[in-house]
Amino acid sequence: MTQKKVIAVIFGGRSVEHDVSVLTGLQFLEALDPGRYEGLPIYVDPLGQWWTGAPLTRRSRYPLEEAPGDLTQVMLDLATPAAGRPQFVSFSKGLMGEKRTVIPFDLMVPAIHGSNGEDGSLQGLLDFADIPYAGCRTLGASATMNKVFAKKVAAQSGIKVLPELLLSRPEKGEFLDPETLKKQLQSAFGTVDYPFIVKPCNLGSSVGVGKADDIDGLVAALMSAFRMDSEVIVEPFVANLVEYNIAVRRSADDETITSAIERPLRDAELLDFKNKYLAGGTPGAPKLDTGPSEGMASLNRILNPDELTPVQESFIRESAACVFDALSLAGSVRVDFLCNGASGELWLNEVNTIPGSFAYFLWEAASTPLSFLALVSEIVEEGFRLSGGRLGETDTKTGGATIFMRS
Incomplete structure (x- = not known):
């Protein structure tokens, strides 16, 4: 019998988007195929402390109390363990002194939105430690987090963007x-x-x-x-503002695929954080411990809006795929566009490498529908493929760079 792969999903973080990240992380854990994977929740609190434990999978457990007794504080082992699998380490007091416990895993899935998780910093740490992970690599994550740099890449690819x-x-x-x-x-x-x-x-x-x-x-x-x-x-400011979003991913056959297009609805002039994440009620409030949390999926939206002309739809799909390829992105990435509803003019707005809810609802409504469970499996398996054999040999003799004599 094949042993299940342990998938560590890291969420929370030291970011203003901490709460939404919790919802996204829990959704991913809930959607892992139990026949293939074992989920390991890793919660990063606002102080930067890392925790694990079964209670973290319950939304009613948040916000976390100080020094929770039902959770285990862990650290990521940056050295390569003898067993070859990456691991977390925890320390506790025992009869014979301090006790060291290891928690091995096979792949990490970053589900931290914004700063210190989506910006390449976490990805860089994982690359440094040669730990397999899912989603965008360090370059793509950091490049897209800087909105001006991402816009420059888009503009160089012939995609319309607003001046700034x-x-x-x-x-x-x-x-x-x-x-x-x-x-x-x-x-x-x-x-x-x-x-x-x-x-x-x-x-x-x-x-x-x-x-x-x-x-x-x-x-x-x-x-x-x-x-x-x-x-x-x-x-x-774009007059007569209408926004359109689309998700992009790469298939196992190396084909760039786009999802359904959504037009978010809002009750204010701007689609700000409150309108985006709290539309239709506080995300995650219903069904506290049963079924997937709503998160971005609770946003009022129109999927595959019929007012888009073939030219506009082509612009959105081709632009999103182009910037995805230009920045060598991975995972489920959401690309956002701005539109003047009166003139029909469109501009690429920004790229989100870890979108709320991993944008699963856009894949469920795609021309070839993909369930959340299938999307999660594809993200995990892509992570294994991208992480495999990333590093070559590191011995100084291999590169002819030996200075200090070794026995």
Whole structure:
């Protein structure tokens, strides 16, 4: 009998998107095929402490209390264990002193949104330790988290994007000067036509987004965004705003595939974090310990909207696939677009390498439907393929780089 692979799903994290990450992580654990995999929950609390234990799979367990007695605090072993499998290590007091316990696993699935999880930092750590993981590699994760860099890659590929002004957080004790801001807007856009959209450059989808109708509103929106990120983007506001999202993945046959297209519905002018994740009620509130949490799937949306023309649909699908390939992405990636509903003009907005709920609902509504269970299995198996044999030989003799004599 083949032994089940242990899949460590890491979620939570030191990010403003901590709570949504918990929902996404629990959804992934719930959707793992029990005949093939054994799920291992790894929760990172807001202080950066790592925990594991069966109670973590219950949504009613959050928010976590201080020093929970029913969970085990763990650390990731960065050395290569003799057994060859990566492992977590925990320490506890025993009769003979400190007791060391190891928890082996086979693959890690990052489900941390935004900072310190989706931005390449966690992926870089796993690469450093040669630990197999699912989803985007370090380069793709870090490149897409920086919205300006991702837009430049898209523009170089011939994809339309909005112009932007990138601003850095003022040094401590300094203030934003309205007159200087006006000159920067003039230089970036040619004319200073309000309103503008303000958003952090290096955070997840819709976090910290604000609208500025005048210079005072711009200063206020910038100061709010600078609390979350050291770099902030200012973009023109798209009139008659309609948003479209699509997911992209690569099949086992190395074919780039796109999902259904969604048009999120909102009850405000902007599709900000509150509208995106809390539409239709607090995500995860119903069915606390039975069935998948709702997360992004609870958002009011129209799937495969019929107002899209063939030209618009082609632009969305081809642009999403193009940026996915250009940045060598992996997993289930969501690409977001902005549209002027009156003119029909479209722009690529941003790329999310770990979207809420892994965008499974877009795959369920695709022309060739894919269940959440099947999507999760594909993400896991792709992770094994991408992680296999990443490193070559590391002995100094192999590279002819030996300096110190070895016995």
